[in-house]
Every structure is written in structure tokens, then in C-alpha cells.
Amino acid sequence: MQCFYHRDAAAVCTCKNCGRGLCPSCAVDVTNGLACPGPCEEEVRALNxxxxxxxxAYEKxxxxYVRVAAFYATVGVLLLTAGLFDWRGQAWLLLPAGGVLLLAAFVHYTTxxxxDKD
Ligand SMILES: [Zn+2]
Ligand SMILES: [Zn+2]
Structure with missing residues (x-):
């Protein structure tokens, strides 16, 4: 393949944006690829x-999600503990609430x- 801009020069790479062949004097290094000088260079930088x-954003x-899961799990465990240690009173009502929170914690954690995966 020949350089798109210099027909007499051999291309050593292709532009990441337009795919044209580029010789060493045309190719612009844009950190994780090479591009034509000018608009393509800007395009690839913007894409990067x-x-x-x-x-x-993905990592955040x-x-x-994991922080919310930890919060739900903590509150869920507190409610379950309160419900279990006061089973003669009204506190047993806390058990289903604690269970729902633990389930929500699990769903948030798995989400x-x-x-986190690539
Ligand atoms: Zn290009
Ligand atoms: Zn060239």
C-alpha cells in the first residue's frame, strides 16, 4: 500500500479514523493509534x-452499586437481628423487611x- 498523501512513499500504517495508508512522515501518534494529520487526528483524539x-463512568x-449493596446488607442484618432477638414482641415484623433488604443487597452487588467486567 502507498501513502495516501505521498504516492511515491510506502504506507507503514493506516489511519485509525479513515483507514487510509500513511507513510512515517504523515502518521500522527495519537496515544493508542495513528492517524492522518488534521481532522482525522482530532477525530481519533475525541474518540479516545x-x-x-x-x-x-463504568468503574464508578x-x-x-457495591456501596448501595453494602448499605442494604448492613440495614438488612440489623433488622434481622432486631427481629430475631425480640420474637415475642412485634419485632418479628422486621424479619421480612430484613430479608427483602438482603435480597436487594444481593441484586445490587451482582449488578x-x-x-466491573470489561
Ligand atoms: Zn485519516
Ligand atoms: Zn505520507
Missing amino acids: RVISRNKT TSGA GRRF
């Missing part, structure tokens, strides 16, 4: 920013783990 922002989402 979007990808890296998305990754961060996972953390948020969070799914976000």
Missing part, C-alpha cells in the same frame, strides 16, 4: 476521550459486579 470517560457505576 469518549472511550476513557466511559471507562471511568460499579462502585456505587455492580457486572459493570
Whole structure:
């Protein structure tokens, strides 16, 4: 393949944006790829920013789910404990609530783990 901009030069890579062949003097290094100088270069940089922002958002989402799961689990265990230690009173009503919270904690935790995967 020949360089798109210099027909006499051999292409050493292709632009990440448009796929045109580029010679060493045309290719612009855009951190995780190579692009034509100018609009393609900007396009690839913009794309890279979007990808890296998305990754961060994904990681944060996972953390948020796990934190909510930990909160639900804590409250769930407290309610279950209160319900079990006062079974003669009205506290047994807390048992189903505690169970629901533990279930919610489990669902949040598994959802969070799914976000953590690549
Ligand atoms: Zn290009
Ligand atoms: Zn060239």
C-alpha cells in the first residue's frame, strides 16, 4: 500500500479514523493509534476521550452499586437481628423487611459486579 498523501512513499500504517495508508512522515501518534494529520487526528483524539470517560463512568457505576449493596446488607442484618432477638414482641415484623433488604443487597452487588467486567 502507498501513502495516501505521498504516492511515491510506502504506507507503514493506516489511519485509525479513515483507514487510509500513511507513510512515517504523515502518521500522527495519537496515544493508542495513528492517524492522518488534521481532522482525522482530532477525530481519533475525541474518540479516545469518549472511550476513557466511559471507562471511568463504568468503574464508578460499579462502585456505587457495591456501596448501595453494602448499605442494604448492613440495614438488612440489623433488622434481622432486631427481629430475631425480640420474637415475642412485634419485632418479628422486621424479619421480612430484613430479608427483602438482603435480597436487594444481593441484586445490587451482582449488578455492580457486572459493570466491573470489561
Ligand atoms: Zn485519516
Ligand atoms: Zn505520507
